[in-house]
Structures are given as C-alpha cells and as structure tokens.
Amino acid sequence: MINNRGLAKIGILNIILIILVIVFAALAGIFAYNYYTITPPAAITVTIPKTIPYTIPYTVTQTQYITPTITPTTPVTPLTTPPLITYPEIKIKIGLLFPLTGALAPLGTDQFYGTKIAIDIVNDLFGGVLGRYKIEYVVADAASDPTKAASEAERLITVEKVNIIVGTYASPLLLAASEVAERYKVVYYEVGAITDSATLRGFKYLLRNMPIGGDFGIVSCLFVHDVVAPMLGKKPEELRVAIIHEDGPYGTSVAKSNEETCKKLGLNIVLKEAYSATTTDLSGLIIKLKAASPDVLLHTGYFSDVVLFFRQAQELGFKVKVIIGHGAGYGLPATYQALGKAFDYVFNIDPPSPWLNVNAIKDPVMRQIREEFIKRFNATRGYLPGTHAYMGLHILPLLLDILPRAITKYGSISSDAIMAAAWETDIPEGGTEHGYGVKFASPTNPQDTILGQKYREKPQLHIGQNIRAYPVVLQWIGGRVIVVYPDYLALQKPIIPLPPGHPLAPSS
C-alpha cells in the first residue's frame, strides 16, 4: 500500500497538526461552558380573567363510547335493513403511512409510534374492535416526499388492500396521499397534519381528527389577548408581538392565521419574518428582533431551527417576556433535552399532551388508556411522550366509535359504511384523551371548527374535519409540556412572564 517514507511523512505532519488542534481545543473547551441557574419563581398569584374566551357549549356528561358489549340499536335507516344479531366476518386492515425517513422523519416517527401503540392497546386491552375484531396493520414509509407518499398509498390500497389509511403527520404528504385514496374511495384518517386546505377540497372519504393550522393561530392570539396582556399589565393594543416562522407549509399556515387573528384582536404586530428551516444562521433575524423589541414572540419551527434560534438568541442578548411556539419543534421532548433550562416556561400551542388535568377525561376507561399509553411509549422509545406521540391517540374514535358503529349498524366496513358511521359520531367534551369531543363535518352540512365559527373572519366550510378539536396552550415546566389553558384542562396555571434568571428574560 503506502510505502514507508510516505507513511512517515503523513505521520509527522499530521501529528503536528493534531497536537496544535488538541492544544487549541483544550483552550477552547475551558471557555465554552455555560451554566444557567434559574431560581424558580416565588408563588405567583395568578388571576386569569373570568371569561374563558372559548366556551364550549356542551355540558360534560357521560360518554357514549361503545364498550365491548353489543347492544342492539333501533334501526334508523341503515344501509342494510335488519339490525345485527350475528357478527359478520370482517377483517380490519389499516395502513399506517408516516414519514419514517427523510427530512420529516424525526418528528413523524414519534407520531407513528404513538398511533401504532394506540392500535396495539385496542388489540390487547379490548381484544380489538368490538372486542372481537383484531386490527391488522401495515406500515408504509412516506419518505418525506409527496410522490413517494402517493405511491405508497397506491400500494397500500391495491396491493395490501387495506380498508383505511391512517397517517400522515406532514401536510404535503397528506395532500398527495389522500388524493390517491379519494380516487379509490378508500377512507383516509388523518391524525397529525394541520393544513386547513386538506378538508376544504370536498373529499368525501377523508376524516381528520386533529386541530387545523388556522386554529393554532387563533388560540395563540386569543391567549395573548386574554391572558398574557392582563398578566403583563398592558392593554392588548400596547403589546408588541413578533411572528417568526420556518418557511415550510407548517410554519407558513400557522403564521398566516397568527397574523390575521392578532390583527383582528387589535394586537400590534411589530415583525413578521420567515426563514428556511435548514438554515445555519439566524443572527440576522435575531438582530432584527432585538431592534423591534417585542414583548411576545410567536414562533413556528422544527427542531434544528428552534435549537439554533434559542442558542443564537442567548448569544446575541435577545430578551423577550413571553415565547409561544406552535407545535413541531416546540412539542418535542428532544428540544427540551437539547436546550435545558433555556426552554423552561416556553409556551406551546398544540393538541393536549398527556400532561393535562385527567379529571377532564370523563370516562375512566379513557383514563386507563392514557396511562397505558404513557407506559408503553416510554418502554418503546425510552422517553415520555410529547404532543406528537399523543396525537397517535387521535385514532381511537375510529377504533372505538366509528368502526363499531359501521359494523353493528351498517353491517360492514366498506368505505361508505365507515363514512356513514363517521357522520354520526357525536362524542362530547371530555370523551377523548385529549379532552375535546369528536364530531365530523359532514358533506350535507359543511362547517367550520367551533373555534373558527367564533373567531374566523371568513368561515371555512370543512368536510371531514373534527370541528370539536382545538389546540390548547401548554407550557414547559419541569421538563414536561403541561396544559395550562383552558382552565378545565389545565394541570396548573400559566407562568407569565419568563422569570428572572431565564436566559431570555428581560431583567437578566
């Protein structure tokens, strides 16, 4: 191979290089540590205004979940005429389509595992749908590319012959794959993607049990207007709000609704900027932010850019009173692990995490499922589930409500039967692990989400969207992302502003 002289030359030269580098690294290492100590805030008496902005017009009653015994129903024009007394021969096969590789994989994988564990729980604890139909599932990788997602949907439908496709975490993948499913008239059940447009296309076989991006923006602005402003002792018009977001579909849709709603509520938007999620430098943006000196920062980003932002924000001396993130990187346990104390007391708008007021879940069976889920997820992944994983539980209404009704009332799990059953789903507040109820907007009555009906300028007419789903406000406290608002779901009161000692808090 290499002759001796060559080897010697490589050796000597590079040993010198290495020594130089070691010396320098040692010197560098000495300077490069930084510890933060945050003194936990003394007991803050928090007064939240009496009027909760979004009143849910349902009284929380006993749920209507179908428990694993069958009761004959009075026939109300079902597809097949006589009510069921015998169980039909049915095989339930679900296709799970998530980005398991590629740029979206780090966040999509959590959601995939959440959904998978949810199905496993139904199979193990309940014995399957209605206690007798075990759910078989097939996993497909959407590979973070819409064309591949569409191909996988094709494969799931034509080769694996699944009855339902469940997915997809990312909006482009949802749009591409659901297009294919709609063509084959196969039910597509979305648990994690938020783009409003998905359920505005008039698809008849698409269901989404997940709040929409437009509502994320509404909730955070409502929170700022109704809770943050009074707690900071300012009138909403006096608050300075900055909006930054990654320029992908997720960030853009949330930021847009942020802007609309905040303007409508009279908040003062001092900056709105986008950046590329894969950027290596945000210092320009941060300097701009410093110049705009906002009180509240609304941020939507993935993991690397959020970490980068927080690091450079600390380095450049950016101070702000309240930071509100909107899902993705802000709901990820890994972000907290990476940033540690710098991420404490940061808010996140997302569907509820496992850390909510369990009493808001009225059905004890549901509470049991939640605990089982936390246990299993921790065992599988090695850390406690965050918001993404918990979104996997969005699949439960499908397994515990829709499919049973399709089988018992309509006698089959054909796509039409499933959809007919879905239009009849009516789970009130407190009936799911997320606290919100389930009602899908049907083709005969397209409507906006409850939040949207109240706060959106122009109501959107959704079909297939769970109009009772809404995001809540969570806060990172003690390493977990906890629901702090609205009251009845909250585990504790929100802490506003960032307490002194926090690296981004103004007084430090």
Next chain:
Amino acid sequence: MTQLLKRINLDHITPLILLGGLSILPWIYYHDYVVHLIILSLMYAVISITWTLLGLTGAASLGHSAYFGLGAYFTIFSLKYWGLVSYLAIPIAILVSSAVAIMIGYITFRFGIAGIYFALTTIAFAEILRELFIYYREFTGGSLGVFVSPISSIGYFFYDSKIPYYYTLIILLLILYIYLMFSRQASKFLKILSAIGEDISTAASIGINILKYRLYAFLWGAIFTSLMGWFYVHYLRYVTPDVGFGLGLSVYVALLSIVANLRLPYILIASLILTPVGEVLRAVVGYQFAGLDVLVYGLLLMILVVVRALRKR
C-alpha cells in the same frame, strides 16, 4: 432473409417491441399498482431520453427539474387561476420552460461554461427557482404547493382510471422513439450531437455551430420535461417546490441515462427496471430498517460508476 435481418438494427427495434408489449399488458394482467409503477417509469424515461440529447454534447444538466416544476406549476396556474382547458395549458408550460431554457442555455453556452460548471449552474438555477416559488407564496402556495381538483369534462385530462395516462405515455414514447431512431433528420442530429460531445474543437473547426445545436438539444429536454410536469399534475394533481424543483428528479434522470450508457434505446429498459425496483425496495424493507432503500440506491450508484470506469480501462 438474412439481408433483411442485418438491416434491422436490434437496438432500434427493442424499445418498440417493449412498448408494444406494454400496451398489451393491461389486457392480459391488470393491477393498479403495477400500472402505476410503469407510468412513473415511462414518465422518467421520457425526461431521461430528452435529457440525453444534451448529455451527448457533453453538457450534463442537473437542474432539469426546473422545467418539470415550471411545467407543473404553470399548468396548475392555467387550470386554477386562468380558467384554461388542460390542453391549452400545454403551450403555456412549453413556452415558459422554453424561454427559461433559452435564457440559461444562451448564457452558459455562449460563455463556454461546460462540464462540471454547467452542471453546477443548472443546479443553482433550479435552487433559485425553488426558493422563489417558496417565497412568493401568495401566488404559488409556498412550500405547501398547489393541488388541483379534477374536473371531468372533455377539455380536461383528468380521469379516474389510469388507462388514459398509461397509453398517453406509451404513445408519446412510441412517437419519440420512432422519430429519434428512424428518421434521417433525427439521426443526423444525433450524430452531430455525439460529435460535439466527443471532440468539441474538431466539431467546431468543421463548421458545426455548437451553440445552435446545444440550444436545440437543451430545448428538446426542456420542452418534454415540462410536458411531463403537465402530465404529473394531471396524474397526481399536486406539486410542491421540492417535488417540482428538487435535486432528486434531476439526479435520477441523469442516472438513468448514464446507466444506459447514453444510448437512447436502453434508457427505457433502465427506467422500467430501476424505478419499480426502487419503489418495491422501499416498500419491502419495513419500518425497522427504514432507509435501507436509500442505502442500496447509493451503493448502486457507486458500484455503477466504479464498474463503468473499470470496464473502460
């Protein structure tokens, strides 16, 4: 008889036979997924074949996806915002991508940018287009992209079944191949392109207008690629800046061409083998080993290049 057989060039016949076989296939055995895979393969084949025209002259464009994206996006604009029929969107898509191709081609060829620099320039253009389409999100939908709702009416190319798409591509490829393989004009064209590729100075010295032929070849590529963009929109009805302007497509069509040794008849075969294999590999792997298909793809690329180089020795 043997005289006749000698005159028939096997190379030129093979793709025709293949296409003939493909057109009969759905009648013998129809499976949606198989048809889908073949449609994808044929689509890539078309792009790759016209890419090769420019590739023969020694200028490898790695930004071909720019035309794909432009074709796709302008098709959607025509359908959604300008209310045009599908078939009227074709000239628009072609016009736009031709304009861009002429611009890029002229700048690069005129200034003698070739080889690796040319490839880099085309990549840069595609990236810039991608960023622009993300930035002007009010018009283009940003990184979420645009989808189009199918309209079933005479003027539109939307169908529930795959068959029309399938046969459209087959017919297109038949026309392409028959023209490129059998017409005198085309074979002269190809010979000149190869001559430029082999020895550019000699070609210039015998009076071949390098700029003109390169631009022609480039235009061919751009037009057919944007046509495939149009096709993609009608088939999958959704496009994003990453799908439209991403590096993956550009690299893949270049790969197909090189696998086929830049020989047009073999490109079809290459695509029909590699595209389904790639898809199936990803499906078969299972989530425990997700990513194995990417690994194999990379390995294949490396082995391919090494083997080619070793064989040339």
Next chain:
Amino acid sequence: MEIYLFLQALLNGLLLGGLFIVLTIGLNLITGVLKIINFGHGDLIMLAMYITYWLYVYTAYSPLVMMPTTAIIMGFVGLIIYMLLIKPILRASDIEQLLGTLGLGVFLQGLAQVLWKSDYRLAKIYAGSIVIGNIYISIIQLIVFVISLVASILLYIYLMRTVKGVIIRATAQDPDMSSLLGVNIRNVHLIVFFLSFLFIGLTGALLLSMFPAYPTTGIEYGILAWLIMVIGGLGSVLGSFIGGILIGVVYSIFATYYSVELARALIFVAFILTIALRPTGLLGASARV
C-alpha cells in the same frame, strides 16, 4: 443605534464566514486541488458529526475536545474511501465522479438512517457570548472562526511553502508530468485525502457543538461548501477564505436589513454570477493557491 446594528451584522457575518470556510476546506483539497469531483462532502460531514456524537456518548467529553479524535478517525475513513471508490474513478468523466460521490453521500444517508434512525442527536450546546458594549460575540462561533483562520493559514503554508505542498500542487496541475518526474501519485492522493478528511472530521465535531446530527443534515452543508468553494476559486485556500468571509458578511447584512429567506437565494445568485463572469472564482486559476 443604527451603527451598532450594522456593526453587529458585520460581526455576525464575519463569524458566519468562519463557519462557511470550515465547511469548505475539506472539499477544496479534494475537488479544488486534486480536481476530483466530490458531491458527497456534506454527507461525510454528517458522518463526522455522528462519529463525534457517539464519542461524546461514550466518553462524555464535549465535541470540541473530541475534534482531534474525530479528525483522525475520519482521516482513515478517507483513506478507505479513496482506495475503494475514488481510485477506480480517477480518470472517469466529471459527471461520473459526481454521480459516484453522490452515491457515496446517499449511501451514508441511508446508513445513518438504518443504523441510528432519524432521531435528532445533539451533544452539549454552548450558548455563551462575550459582550463588548452593545456588541455580542458568540463564543462558539468565535472558536469556529479562529479555527478556520488557523486551519487556512496552516494549509496555505503547507501548500505554498513546503516541498510536499509544491509536489501536491504539481501533481494536481499535471499528473502525467509529475509521475514522469518520479512522484508517486497515489501517495500524494492519499496524503491529500487524509488531510482533507482530517478537516472534515474537525468540521463535524465543531458543527455538533452547534447543530444536531440527523441523516439528512449533510445536504445543506454540502451545497454551502460547493457554493463557497466555487465562488472563492477551486483549489485556492486564500480564495475560499476570502470567499467565505465575503459571502458570510453579505448574507448577514442582507438578512438583517432585508430578508432572511431570500438571503440564501442570494448565495446562489452570487454563485451563478461567479460562474458567468469569473468562472475561476475570486482567486482561481490565476493565483493557483
């Protein structure tokens, strides 16, 4: 206030330039000096980041301290890659080298995905800065900048002033003549590869103290490295130094005063302008190194 904003932006640009330079050095040695097209550079950096990560997990030493170790490991990886992949394709066309090294990059992405899944891997984050008046200087980026400076200087001296360096440059310029004169081409290549991969290892360790490692993170780094290298001039250490600083400053100022999003596109525009107007880059063929 205005002047502080500008100074800060300028400083940020400078430090960012350091990052750009450090990304480019390894690539410049292989592609600039040896003229071997390497499109897998970014993914090699990703590999270095992962190696540093696993070293960090098992030894709990910070990535900065791990720099030399990663560098040496990557150096040997470089030798292996040279023997297995690069050597056969030395005489192949540019496009084939491009595809071959791209294949390497894609292979590494798949490998990382299969072995280590897509979770984000992060080591310690250093978030400290030196404050002078109203100006904030990020410590970790300062370190990166200083390393880039030192590395560039050392490399420049090596390539320009030492006998070995002259031999390397001669081999790059005219391999046949050099081998006629008795230079062992393969050894020269091996040395350059080893050096280059040392720098890649260094870069990976540095990056891990700022960014997470995940399978597709190399794509962006590779693109940036290529852009800076071409703008600075292939093969020119001084060129990529100046180019890196220049692009960093322009990027930073544009991002601060106009738009962060379009700032990235600006780099591509600069790239195209370079190729169109001065293809050899800022300090390209005329001043070879």
